[in-house]
Amino acid sequence: VLVVVCVFFFVPSNVILMYMYFELSMFPILVMILGYGSQIEKINSSYYLIFYAALCSFPFLFVYFKSFFFISLVYFDFNLSWEMVFVLSLKFMMKFPVYFLHLWLPKAHVKAPTTASMLLAGLLLKLGTAGFLRILGCLSFVHNNVWIVLAFLGMILASFCCMFQSDAKALAAYSSITHMSFVLMALVFIIMSGKTGGVILMLAHGYTSTLMFYLVGEFYHVSGSRMVYYMSSFFGSGMIM
Template identity: 55%
Template sequence: MFFLVFSFLVAFFDSVFFCFLVVFFMFLLLNDYSWFGCFFYCDSYFYVLMVFLSFYILFLVLVLEVSVVLNYMSKLLVFVSVLFFFSSSFVSLYIFYEMSVFPIMLMILGFGSQVEKISAGYYLLFYTIFCSFPFLYVLFNSYYDLFFVYYDLFLSWESVVFLGLCFLVKFPVYFLHLWLPKAHVEAPTVASMLLAGLLLKLGCVGFVRVMGSMGFYSVFFWLFLSFLGMVVSSLSCVFQSDVKSLAAYSSVVHMSMFLMVLVSMCIIGKGAGFLMLLGHGFTSAILFYLIGVFYSCTSSRMVYYFVGFFGGGLFFVFLLCLVFMSNMGVPPSLSFFSEFLAVGSMYYGFLLGFVVLGVYLFLSFYYSVYIISIGLMGFSFFCFEVFSLGLCVPFLLMMYNVFWLVIFF
């Protein structure tokens, strides 16, 4: 019986299992820096974990989605993302980074349910193109030094800002974030899962690559940008009426905190940032999936419809509470460990950041607890007993799995 079930899974998810096998052997071979040729270079366990995260999300997408086109676009996006994580130069990094925009664009424009999807596509395309032009300017004025070498370069402050601007739009940091809530609101559930769980990680990894050439100058500029994004985005989450838009601004908050711990120039902060990316990938993917389940049952994403949802289905409520608790950093989730290490890195780096961190932790705790608390009040008119909710269990195990700490320490 086990052999029949295993054969069925291999036949149905052959590409996913093959990719898992390839990445697993790459993980075993990575005792030191590993050169694979053809412009691909694996230099960290973290990028291997990002690839595993990509295939976890792809597995969930292939199980849930029945559309052949959406499944194909999801496979294409994951394939491009794997090539991006193992890129060895700025040119290949930029090529795969821009290629990842087209699958998401086609998902939004082709499978969005409202006419505002055209505006969301315009926002996504405009921000991507506008922020990519400075990257091309630096690239073609570097006398082709960025084409073939690794990321350890000595660049001026202006060049680093221009290179980083291309990737900051996919964080996204505050002031470059307006495309994200629009894209999430208009995108189908599968596109939202890939956008939050995978596409945002491309911008973060790209900025980590650029940081190899940044040095210690302009640190206070990046800290101010991250502090402002954390506080203002948390306030925006409090006043959102669309729960999908709330989840999108929550991603802006977490990515701003990732930028803060990354530019603290502390090895603890770098490990905390990588752990935060991993935890946010699992949390955001399952959060947008549960929001999609809620929308399919109620035909609405308004926060006010969450009133009394505890009576709609115990399993759905249990999963949603676990996800929101992971989102606000409750132990023993990965978000808690990453934020704990982030506070430690700020203690060694910038004591003034404790005030901003306190405001951020209070606000992020508030809007997550608010969603859970309104479910305790009122009476629910909806039933959320959906069979596919059981597929969330592996993601929940990854969100609360402390094993990932061993990778960094």
């Protein structure tokens, strides 16, 4: 279901349809977390995901109905105020995610089953990047500087968070934030090679992060623990093979 929704996300030429499929992509992950999550805290992580989705969705709808009521194009190429650009970007930044909108991601990954974590990292987060690419036409030099600063801060802060994680899934989640912050910096560069590099990094992250969560899941199924302390000897002994 998630793959079908992700495919339909790229099909419509109407902003509302794009938004609808963008939001629908969240529900299969919610079902997997609530139905197959292994810990009781999965309900709390679902609340975080719904709260952040709603917090970033309503401003997006407000700006759309205020400014683009008669416009059906998905790709924006207009001169907008920085407030409107920020609100439009906010929805996609939540699923990027940038560091300051990231709290739902480690919680969702930690409580989700391995399959849900792989789909979340490999597909769902890439929709935020694809949506942000569609509004790049209305970003000015000032907007780019704002996102570059936020992405740089996100890389530094998420890297520090990685140093203090004992859960391997939480470590992988914060490392994803670091990688996607680097993707954001590449995308907002003025030159085309930066955007091309950002897209390549996005695709590479989808592949590597999916494999990372698969390995963490295999470690958990064999050992019954996700502690980072025990993982070096586990992979060194070749127990997966």
